[in-house]
Amino acid sequence: MRIIEGHKGCYEYSTHFSGLAGHGSDPDRGVNAVEYAARYVMRLLALKDQLRARAPKGSRFKPPWTTISTGALNGGVAHNVIASAARVDWDMRPVQASDARFVKDDLRDYCQNTLLPMMRAVHPGADITTEVLAEVEGLEPTDENEAREIMIELTGHNETDLVAFGTEAGIFTELGMSAVVCGPGSIEQAHKADEYVSLAQMQQCLDMLGRLGDKLGA
Known part of the structure; x- marks a missing residue:
């Protein structure tokens, strides 16, 4: 996460x-x-x-x-x-x-x-x-990113990372949206036999999405 x-x-x-x-x-x-x-x-x-x-x-x-x-x-x-x-x-x-x-x-x-x-x-x-x-296109880090600030609040993590693999996030930023990537799983388990996501990380993601729903509905 x-x-x-x-x-x-x-x-x-x-x-x-x-x-x-x-x-x-x-x-x-x-x-x-x-x-x-x-x-x-x-x-x-x-x-x-x-x-x-x-x-x-x-x-x-x-x-x-x-x-x-x-x-x-x-x-x-x-x-x-x-x-x-x-x-x-x-x-x-x-x-x-x-x-x-x-x-x-x-x-x-x-x-x-x-x-x-x-x-x-x-x-x-x-x-x-x-x-x-x-x-x-890649996702370029920016000084101002509303999505990043929201995710810091929801997850309690103050640090952010950059990764070498790609996602659709860059498409959203091209359309003028702020975006980050945050979810369960690890690239270390991706694209190989027995790829998996742990149940603990799935639960962390569900908890975070619940908090996001509460924030958006407030």
């Missing part, structure tokens, strides 16, 4: 590579989508290092910089067949909007000026497209 007054953005993408199939014994006659996807992943890894150097001074996030994570690389059909299609699933957690623009501009330039000319020199129909699955 911590009070979260800020979190990173959550941007999720699938980048698709379309090449040209052929027999593995003559790889230069095809366009191996898996190999170009691997080059793209290497670019993501290079950007990860650059983003560390762009961490805002005094950032309270952990880690304090924008992160990139490669979740999956899929493609190909057999050992001896040049892969005609591949997909890279990846995400980015920006601490600042300028980092998101930096990454997207760099990848766009890398694809247009480096990868695609190499691919299309062999097969003019080769292509790279990125599917946007989500671009959820």
Whole structure:
């Protein structure tokens, strides 16, 4: 039941590579989508290092910089067949909007000026497209936040935290509302086998919601 007054953005993408199939014994006659996807992943890894150097001074996030994570690389059909299609699933957690623009501009330039000319020199129909699955803005901490003050009163907690994962709270602040995140559970138990929320924390949340109802109805 911590009070979260800020979190990173959550941007999720699938980048698709379309090449040209052929027999593995003559790889230069095809366009191996898996190999170009691997080059793209290497670019993501290079950007990860650059983003560390762009961490805002005094950032309270952990880690304090924008992160990139490669979740999956899929493609190909057999050992001896040049892969005609591949997909890279990846995400980015920006601490600042300028980092998101930096990454997207760099990848766009890398694809247009480096990868695609190499691919299309062999097969003019080769292509790279990125599917946007989500671009959820972060929740930026502010000096004045009515929601934060209400939650401090209701929970009795005087300290607030920042987290690296994303929620819908940033959407509400974009609409001009004040927002915080506060509820049962922990990211330490999330997205893994036997994910759970303790009954004690559920009860704490119900008690807090009861106090909120009393406050709003007063």
